[in-house]
Amino acid sequence: MVKRSKLGGTDFDFYALKGQSAAGIEDPSRLPMTVKILLEGLVRLVEAGVTEESNIGVLARWPAPAPAGAELPFLPARVLMQDFTGVPAVVDLAAMRSAMKRAGKDAGKVDPLVPVDLIIDHSVQVDSFGFRDSYTRNIEKEIERNRERYSLLRWAQQAFHNFSLVPPGMGICHQVNLEYLANVVQVRDIGGRKVAIPDTLMGTDSHTTMVNGLGVLGWGTGGIEAEAAILGQPAYLPPPIVVGVRFLGALPAGSTATDLVLTLTEMLRKHGVVDKFVEFCGDGLSSLSVPDRATLSNMCPEYGATSALFPVDQQTLRYLEVTGRDREQIDLVERYTKEQGLFRVAGAETPKFSELLELDLSKVESSVAGPKRPQDRVALPNVWTSFSTVFAAGPKPDRDAISRLTEEGGPVDGRATVAVHAKPEAMVENGSVVIAAITSCTNTSNPSVMVAAGLLAKKAVELGLTVSPYVKTSLAPGSRVVTDYLKTAELLEPLEKLGFFLVGYGCTTCIGNSGPLASPEIEAAVSKEDLSVVAVLSGNRNFEARIHPLVKASYLASPPLVVAFALAGSVHKNLVTEPLAETPDGKPVMLSELWPSQDEVNEVVQRCVQQEMFKREYSRIFEGDEHWKSMAAPTGPIFAWDPNSTYVKEPPYFEGFAPQPKALTDIEGARVL
Structure with a gap:
């Protein structure tokens, strides 16, 4: 029999796992945090009549073998979407409303039962770069290209009651989720009482797992599963396999969270964690901030796991405070997670x-x-x-532009001389870095590596170093807070002097929206000479031609290393033992001379990353800029479908829809294929 308990020091109830012995939960203390969160959700679904109480025992006895074919329901507290995968879901909801109206029913009943947050971040492209107004140019182009899609989303913003929308130019969905949307603990009205529950989510983007770094369990899923959750239908999961990763010690000087996540990805890919839940533990966690943890959880899809959860602890509470969450919410998170056994204490026994x-x-x-x-x-x-091992020299068959994208390599000895934007000629060759992008929520959510990039740029500018004109440089943070603290630290200007001007607050280069290379001459040379050129980015994926169709090699790197490779202009150099570049008077400069110390980074982060920045930026997160506000869009509960549209069309699912379904009939004349 499921029962609720009173959460001490609050007016809220909660489903205390240690108080559910009658329902089959004997000793939850030994369970991983992942299993505890899934178990709490299962208890609520039992009380709601969605599933049988016997399923509680299946999970409570974990990791004891479950009955063959056992599946356990999971209904998230909310759903996260971005505009690529979110638009089809909104179209489906709009079509349901239209069908309800035609049937003479209340169309307003078609409304998300589970809260939905949709963030527009996938459409901005780096058309303009290297100018102070590049951001404005790019967002104007984005609105122009996507006006029809955005009109639909603006309609949804006012039509649905359990649906929030973040306009373009405000941030990347996972970073906005981490810094603002995620509460760690939610409060819901259940049976007339306020009940505290874990914040959980499903997202229509694979990197939804980034919020696992905050102690929030969630993962990416398909559009159909997300739509089902929106309409109150749970997903069904087999009893989880949970892989613990125990961290020991602390990162050495000069190593970053990016270096750690690449090491972790290599390790877990070799071990094999596909379809498994990863959970981090160990005293090494105390040395990792929430932004560090979020970087590790973000790349969960790259190492193949379903989720990668960090437990809530003092670092979590500290981050909630820095990012401007209410004191009452922070107190609730601490009380609930400690009462529920979800709070990590240093030295605690490993689950x-x-x-x-x-x-x-x-x-x-x-x-x-x-x-x-x-x-x-x-x-x-x-x-x-x-690089040279993968792109070894050798004869290549003739090929057209399409097969070029899948070809395994090119010769390493090709080169071409090009002039870029009337600047002196530069030599582009195999191994030349033609894209250097500080991009992606994976790293721009972490002030430590962003400040390190700025400090490295500052030292480079002071020495008179410059970036070759064939390198396309860009800065695309996942949050407006990033440019706030870079400006306060006086680090945005040196980044700009090296070409890293703001191009947008969105996914950009990380998802292949890198735009053209630095000039048509470079693209022509790369294509004609079949050059194997390079992109270096602070993103999370680098499959061939993903970043740009003409760029065969891509390296994932921390933001300071992105700046370093932009200065080097090539991957030919050993950045540890060889000079990175030369000053105008010919003096060689080593990377170690530019690399900031951890004390330098920490001082800037503590001084310049301010709570007020988060509060100010997120107080207007749903408003959008003037481009968004001035855009015409339909209003009212029913979307005005344009019969001439070739993009946003009413789907045919509900043609002939009737309130009462027709009786089933025999299938006649069919054949098995």
């Missing part, structure tokens, strides 16, 4: 996992990943070796 791995943080070294897969970690001194 019982299906499998347990260890990673010594002190062994992590400066790394990149590539040139074609995120799990192919490369120590910084070995980048040229990795």
Whole structure:
């Protein structure tokens, strides 16, 4: 028999796992946090009559073998969407409303039962770069290209009651989720009482797992599953396999969270965690901030797991405070997670996992990943070796532009001389870095690596270093807060002097919206000479031609290393033992001379990353800029379908829809294919 308990010090009830012995939960303390959260949700679904009480025992006895074919329901507290995958879902909801109206029913009953947050972040492209007004040019072009889609989303913003929409130019969905939307603990009205529950979610983007770094369980899913959840239908999961990863020690000087996530991705890919839940534990967690953790959880799809959960602890509470969450909410998170056994205490006993791995943080070294897969970690001194091994010289058959995208490589000895934007001629050759992008929520959510990039740029500018004109540079943070603290720290200007001007607050280069290369001459040279050129980005995926059709090699790197490779202009150099660049008077400059110390980074982060920045930016997150506000859009509960549209069309699912379905009839004349 399921029962509720009173959450001490609050007016809320909660489903205390340790108080559910009558329902089959004997000792939840030994369970991983992942299982506890799933178990709490299962208890609520039992009380709601969605599933049988016997299913509680299946999960409570974890990791004991479950009955063959056992499936357990999971209904998230909310659903997260971005505009690529979210538009079809909104079209379906709009079509349901139209069908309800035609049937003479109340169309308003078609409304999300589970809260939905849709963030527009996938459509901005880097058409303009290298100018102070590049952001304005790019968002104007984005609105122009997507006016029809955005008109639909603006309609949805006012039509649905359990639906919030973040307009374009405000941030990347996962970073906005981490910094603002996720509450760790939600409060819901259940049976006339306010009940505290874990914040959980499903998202229509694979990197939804980023919020696992905040202690919020969630993962990416398909559009149909997300729509089902929106309409109150649970997903069904087999009893989970939970792989524990115990962190020991702390990162050494010079290593970043990016280096750690590339090391982790390599390790977990080799071990095999597909269809498994990863959970982090160990005293090494105390040295990792929430932004560090979010970087590790973000790349969960790259190492293949379903989720990658960090427990709630003091670091979590500290992050909630820095990002401007209400004091009452922070107190609720602390009370609830401690009462529910979801709060990590240093030195606590390791939960019982299906499998347990260890990673010594002190062994992590400066790394990149590539040139074609995120799990192919490369120590910084070995980048040229990795490139030349994959793109070995040899005869190549003739091929057209399409087969070029899938060809395995090109010769390493090609080169071409080009002039870019009337600047002096530059030599573009195999291994030349033609894209250097500080991009993606994976890293721009982490002030430490963003400040490190700014400090490195500042030192480079002071020495008179410049970036070659064939390198397309861009800065696309996942949150407006990033540019706020970079400006306050006086680090945005040196980044701009190296060409890293703001191009947008969206996914951009990370998802292939990199726009053209620095000039048509470069694209022509790369194509004509069949050059194997390189992109270096602070993203999470680097499959061949994903970043740009003409760029065969892509390396994932921390933001400061992105700046370093932009200055080097090529992956030919060993950035550890060879000079990165030369000053105008010919003096060689080593990367170690530019790399900021951890004390320098920490001082800037503590001084310049301010709570007020988060409060100010997120107070207007749903408003949008003047481009958004001035856009015409339908209003009212029913979407005004345009019969002449070739993009947003009413789907035919509900043609002939009747309130009462017709009786089933025999299938006649059919044949098995």
